Amino acid sequence: MARARQERAEITRQAILDGAAIAFDDCGFEGTSLSDVVRHAGVTKGALYFHFPSKQALARTLMDEQFRVAENVPAIENPGLQTIIDLSHRMAHGLRTDVRVRAGIRLVIEVGSFTSPDPTPYDAWIDTCRTCLTPAQQNGDIHPSLDVGALSALLVAAFTGIQVTSHVRTRREDLHHRVTDLWNFLLPTIVPTDRMARFHPTGTPHSHGAAVN
Template sequence: MARARQERAEITRQAILDGAAAAFDQCGFEGTSLSDVVKHAGVTKGALYFHFPSKEALARTLMDEQFQVSEGVPAIENPGLQTVIDLTHQMAHGLRTDVRIRAGIRLVIEFGSFTHPDPTPYDTWIDTCRDCLTPAQERGDIHPALDVQALSTLLVGAFTGIQVTSHVRTRRDDLHTRVTDLWNFLLPTLVPPHRRSLFHPTGTLQLSPEPPTD
């Protein structure tokens, strides 16, 4: 019985997160009420408050969803520059196909830029990039004179701007193309000529098919 209750509670929690993601993705943090979340999730307000004490707690949980994209990085035996390239395409794919990631990124931009400035999500991605690019530089895949911390900061800022611009201009239909452009322009600057053919600006991962658009 206890296990069945736990399973039902988890199903409810996931429904709340899905409903909140749909609401935040459409209207942002300030434009979404808890009544909107309840409506989208199909749960009671009591159930919502059982799992999340406030709208901000719900938003913070969704903001952390983006890091599922990078959760496999610590298990990679030899992370490097291609790992970072692939991560940018994985994130692009998530933004196009996963409402939770879209909502989380929208909330990160709102919180990080305007409402309650918080650099933590950006710093986390910068650290992830640095942890991949440092061994890449040690292997000779990145010019030794480049500052890897500064490069990681640049990449996170560039991706953020690219995805926002793509969202505004094409609803992210061209996001993978724009990310590929980023790497096509950067790789000749970052990588010694004799190592350049090792890297693929379009990424090396098989991403799941995207849902059809109307």
Template sequence: MARARQERAEITRQAILDGAAAAFDATGFGSTSLSDVAQQAGVTKGAVYFHFASKEALARALIDEQFQTTDLIAGELMPGVQTVIDMGHRLAHGLRTDVRLRAGIRLVVEFGSFVDPDPAPYNSWISIVRDCLAPAQGRGDLFPEINVTDLATYVCGSFTGLQLASYVRTGRDDLHDRVTDMFRYLLPGIVPPHRLTEFEAAGSAKCRAKLGLSPLDAEQPTVRTD
């Protein structure tokens, strides 16, 4: 009986998160009420309060979920430059297909903007990217004079701007192309010339296969090595 109750509670909690994601994604944090969340989730407002003490707590749960996108990094023996590239494409895919991730990213942007800004989610992303780039620099995949924290900050800021512009311009239909462009232009400035051919700005074959993206044309240019 106890286990059955726990399972029902978890089903309800997930429904609430789905409903909150749909509501936040559609209208943003400020314009969404807990009544909107309850309606989207198909539950009572009391059920929402049972699982989440406030709208802020619900938003934080969705913000925290986005970092599950990086789970694959923990299993990589040698995280590095390609890991960061592939993570950009995984996020691009998630923003196009996963309303929870989309809502979480929107909430990060809203919470990190002008009213009582919260840098914590940005700092978390920067730390994740830096922890991939630091060992890559040790292997000679980055120029030794590069400050990896500054580079990680730049990559995270660039992705944030790209995905926002892509959303406004194309509904994120072109986001994979824009992420590819970002890394194609960036790589020659951070990777020694003799290492450039090791990295694919459009995502590794393994990443593209996992995301259901078309294989790369063998003749398609990647980055300049001159």
């Protein structure tokens, strides 16, 4: 019985997150009420408050959802530059197809950048990039004179701007193309000429849907 209750509770929690993602994606943080979340989720307000004490708590949980895209990166045996290229396309895919990722990113930009500035999500992505680019540099795939930390910060900032611009101009229909442009322009600058053929700026085939390897 206890296990059944736990399973029902988790189903309800996921429904609330799905409903909140739809509402936040449509209307943003300020434009969304808990009544909107309840309506989209198909639950009672009591159920919502049982799992989430406030709209802020819901938003924080969804802001963390974006990191599902990179959740398997720590388990990759030999992460490198292609890992980050693929991850950028994986995030582009998530923004185009997953309302939770889309809502989380909107909240990071809207709330975490302006209403209540919080560098944590940006720092987390920078750390993920650095984790992959440091061994890439050690293996000779990135020029030894480059500051990997600065490069990681540049990549996160560039992707953030690219996806916002793509959203405004094409509702992210061209996002994979714009991410590919980023890598086509950047790779000749950071990769030694004799290593260029190793990397695919369009991402490897699995990066547009499956997990990053």
